Amino acid sequence: MSSTPADDQFYREYILDHYKNPRNFGRLENPDISHEEDNPLCGDVIGMEFRVKDGVIEDVKFHGRGCAISQAAASLLTERLKGLPLDDAKKISKDDVLGELGIQISPARIKCALLSLKVLKVGAYGLAGDDEEGE
Template sequence: MSFNNLDTLYRQVIMDHYKNPRNKGSIENGSMTVDMNNPTCGDRIRLTMNVENGIVQDAKFDGEGCSISMASASMMTQAIKGKDSETALKLSSIFSDMMQGKDYDDDIDLGDIEALQGVAKFPARIKCATLAWKAMEKGINEA
């Protein structure tokens, strides 16, 4: 597949998650709630997660922001549901490496998350893409 076709496909995936977010909302009586914002561009997120016995049973987000931050939150909640905390944090580390343009462990299937790899070319947008991931890390590390 040519670079232009791949770029177009990735943009479509990002826009699909933005327009049709997965796991949008909140969990009543969620085991943890994390509020974070990106003052640079005004993105804000509230992440609620239900973590039982070290497993992310459910994760939902609410907030507002650009297409990249909201799509990333949608993709992140999909990726961590059903995973143990250690795996969720490893995914976050891989995502961070990808955002910084570093080599990353590609043994783990990132699914739709790979669509965000082009964000690394736009340093000002990296904080948008990583906002939800930082909220997840904070929630798990504080649990």
């Protein structure tokens, strides 16, 4: 059955708001970390760029295209990441991201919801690897 916005469990106002007005959308100049992943299921792409100073994420931006779920999840994630130590960012879990979205995600859409987390993880651990080599 069709549902009205008020009882809509999936496309809640704040999800749609993050989709239509994504926070931290765009590119950073000379980022310390830059990584992109795609969702082979649908061809959606999300890239994230980070500026890291003294182990803390000073700035973050994301770009790409995708559905409301993947875009809102990325937007919400970047809000959380700003000012966060990189080590803490690495500890963000799937449940954290799904909790933040606050909606029931079906198995078919879980990859959409977690695409930006994958970008963060692969990007962050990639930088950590570089650091260790440098030390």
